[in-house]
Amino acid sequence: MAHTYEELHKMTVAQLREVAVAQDSDDLDGFKSMHKAPLLAQLCKVLGIDPHEHHTATGLDKAAVKAQMRELRGARLAALEAHDHTELRIVRRKIHRLNRKIRRATT
Known part of the structure; x- marks a missing residue:
């Protein structure tokens, strides 16, 4: 078997x-x-079995989401340097939402 x-x-x-x-x-x-x-x-x-589970993101362009997250990291850094706390909070929430989006799409 x-x-x-x-x-x-x-x-x-x-x-x-x-x-x-x-x-x-x-x-x-x-x-x-x-x-x-x-x-x-x-x-x-x-x-001859692969000794760990592989998860893939389905129904989502993961590369595009990751690229968007990289852009947001730059915006986060700019907001940090400018001491703009409201913008910083907004950008961090966007990054968090994108991370959760990838996790939900992963099966």
């Missing part, structure tokens, strides 16, 4: 050890005494 990282990550240590028994590999020596984190890493290596 082909496993994914998400499936393996949700398994208990006992279940991971059962998967390790099914694999006949020398890289899994000592799996019965391993804790979950190193056992999961070794299993991913043996099974």
